[in-house]
Amino acid sequence: xxxxxxxxxxxxxxxxxxxxxxxxxxxxxxxxxxxxxxxxxxxxxxxxxxxxxxxxxxxxxxxxxxxxxxxxxxxxxxxxxxxxxxxxxxxxxxxxxxxxxxxxxxxxxxxxxxxxxxxxxxxxxxxxxxxxxxxxxxxxxxxxxxxxxxxxxxxxxxxxxxxxxxxxxxxxxxxxxxxxxxxxxxxxxxxxxxxxxxxxxxxxxxxxxxxxxxxxxxxxxxxxxxxxxxxxxxxxxxxxxxxxxxxxxxxxxxxxxxxxxxxx
Numbered sequence: 001x002x003x004x005x006x007x008x009x010x011x012x013x014x015x016x017x018x019x020x021x022x023x024x025x026x027x028x029x030x031x032x033x034x035x036x037x038x039x040x041x042x043x044x045x046x047x048x049x050x051x052x053x054x055x056x057x058x059x060x061x062x063x064x065x066x067x068x069x070x071x072x073x074x075x076x077x078x079x080x081x082x083x084x085x086x087x088x089x090x091x092x093x094x095x096x097x098x099x100x101x102x103x104x105x106x107x108x109x110x111x112x113x114x115x116x117x118x119x120x121x122x123x124x125x126x127x128x129x130x131x132x133x134x135x136x137x138x139x140x141x142x143x144x145x146x147x148x149x150x151x152x153x154x155x156x157x158x159x160x161x162x163x164x165x166x167x168x169x170x171x172x173x174x175x176x177x178x179x180x181x182x183x184x185x186x187x188x189x190x191x192x193x194x195x196x197x198x199x200x201x202x203x204x205x206x207x208x209x210x211x212x213x214x215x216x217x218x219x220x221x222x223x224x225x226x227x228x229x230x231x232x233x234x235x236x237x238x239x240x241x242x243x244x245x246x247x248x249x250x251x252x253x254x255x256x257x258x259x260x261x262x263x264x
Contacts, residue, residue, distance in 0.1 A: 125260035132260050133172040139256040140180060147233040150188045150254035151203060159258035161190030163202045170241040177238040188254040191234035212243050220245035
């Protein structure tokens with residue numbers, strides 16, 4: 001009984017009324033503390049992640065700034081840029097030349113070929129009304145202009161005032177004039193000494209290898225009858241095949257010349 005009483009006294013002192021509220025309270029309090037600790041740990045982890053992210057962003061920005069401001073070898077860099085620019089410029093100029101050539105060929109072919117839609121497609125080395133001779137095409141105008149206007153007119157056709165290089169050219173032109181039965185057989189040619197008196201030059205800057213001046217009449221003489229500008233442009237007497245210098249503002253017919261299109 002004594003032992004029982006002692007046990008009962010122990011139970012009552014621990015849990016009066018035969019209940020064990022103190023034991024239940026001890027079981028509940030650790031759960032609340034664990035939840036509070038877990039929430040605290042999550043908050044701290046979130047804060048750490050945010051701070052780490054911010055530090056990472058700052059580090060990337062700092063690295064980018066350092067790389068951007070890093071000194072480079074400006075000499076080699078500039079040399080490389082200059083080299084690339086020069087190469088691109090050369091390619092551009094080459095393409096421009098090819099484009100110009102293709103445009104010229106297209107313009108010539110359009111003139112030399114039959115109209116689009118024609119039943120028969122036919123191309124010729126020279127445009128209509130032009131005469132072919134040894135890979136060259138020649139045009140004899142009907143109207144009369146001064147030398148400068150004649151030069152511009154030929155250029156507008158993709159040609160230039162004729163440049164006479166051989167006796168055979170003179171013969172061919174003379175035969176064509178006879179065929180055309182031209183009464184006025186004087187034509188402007190692409191020869192002048194407008195820049196320097198006595199220094200005769202062709203319009204295509206080719207050298208004057210031979211001449212057909214009318215030496216019997218002391219040509220060229222830059223006669224005073226030509227006025228203050230003298231006689232600085234050459235005209236061809238296509239029948240007698242000689243040249244004479246005359247004032248550039250005189251009105252004559254003209255002979256234009258261009259390369260014939262090679263037909264395959």
